[in-house]
Amino acid sequence: MTAHKRVIGRRGLLAATAGIVATVLLAPAASATPATTATDGRQADAHRALERAAHPLRSTEPGGNTGDLRALGAMVGDARVVGLGEATQQALDLVTANKGTGGDAYEWAEQHARNIAQTFAFTSLDLADPQSVSAAELLRDQAMADNTAWWQRRTGDKMLLSAHNGHVGYLSTDPVMYPTTQGVFLRNALGRDYAAIGFTFAQGSFLTATTFGGAWDKVTVPAAAPDMHEYTLDLVRHRDYYLDLRTLPVAGRNWLNTPRPVYNAGSSFKNDPLPTLAIGQAYDILIHLNQVHEAAKL
Numbered sequence: 001m002t003a004h005k006r007v008i009g010r011r012g013l014l015a016a017t018a019g020i021v022a023t024v025l026l027a028p029a030a031s032a033t034p035a036t037t038a039t040d041g042r043q044a045d046a047h048r049a050l051e052r053a054a055h056p057l058r059s060t061e062p063g064g065n066t067g068d069l070r071a072l073g074a075m076v077g078d079a080r081v082v083g084l085g086e087a088t089q090q091a092l093d094l095v096t097a098n099k100g101t102g103g104d105a106y107e108w109a110e111q112h113a114r115n116i117a118q119t120f121a122f123t124s125l126d127l128a129d130p131q132s133v134s135a136a137e138l139l140r141d142q143a144m145a146d147n148t149a150w151w152q153r154r155t156g157d158k159m160l161l162s163a164h165n166g167h168v169g170y171l172s173t174d175p176v177m178y179p180t181t182q183g184v185f186l187r188n189a190l191g192r193d194y195a196a197i198g199f200t201f202a203q204g205s206f207l208t209a210t211t212f213g214g215a216w217d218k219v220t221v222p223a224a225a226p227d228m229h230e231y232t233l234d235l236v237r238h239r240d241y242y243l244d245l246r247t248l249p250v251a252g253r254n255w256l257n258t259p260r261p262v263y264n265a266g267s268s269f270k271n272d273p274l275p276t277l278a279i280g281q282a283y284d285i286l287i288h289l290n291q292v293h294e295a296a297k298l
Helices: 010-018 034-053 067-076 102-122 130-155 182-193 229-233 250-256
Strands: 081-084 159-162 194-208 217-221 241-244 285-292
Touching: 034 229, 034 241, 034 250, 067 241, 067 285, 081 130, 081 182, 102 130, 130 159, 130 182, 182 194, 194 229, 229 285
Parallel strands: 081 159, 081 194, 194 285
Antiparallel strands: 194 217, 241 285
């Protein structure tokens, strides 16, 4: 196994796509039975498909040359809202404010009041009641989508929103807690004017809680195991890369459309067992990283 020791924080991720980032080469395990031989064969086919579709990222620095992102721009195309996901939540939330002027002052005041009401409705959840938590998370994703769509339609601007993979994508690793994601609401509202970009990583450290509602601390995970999606993604020769999941060759699409274990760290992280996700159905575009590093606590 060849390991790269370069580590990237969230600021680097956002800077290179609005930011972007890192990968490692891993060797597949030897097969021992007909069943594993068939699986290894499909994995090898998927690997070749990913190799053909991958576009390398040559710089993760804010001031670096952006020529390697031209293909990403083509993938985003005419989408008016782009959801940029994250496989971990580390630190540093970016908040942008806008205010109306002149004749639209009433509409902005109404929108601000709506946001306040949505916030209070969400915080009224009962953490001891799973149904209350699920209802609150549904309200949360609906509100985030509605506010983004309202803002885009109001301004007409092309927008980038940043949130966890489980919000910007179309599938959740915990469909009980997150029955419908922000990405689904945005796709329903905007159609093809919305595009979801997901992140995966093969190993590293991040800040999260090990229990729901617990204190955040550093968590480190090893290199992805052979049964994980990140393992196959990490076989690609490029150190950093992205690809369009919508145009993947069949072998790659079939592999990624199958639910498999993934690293997924939000406000809490569980690894026994790891959650599963059909990555190919969850996003439009995927950015794969080799290693992430926990953000510094401020």
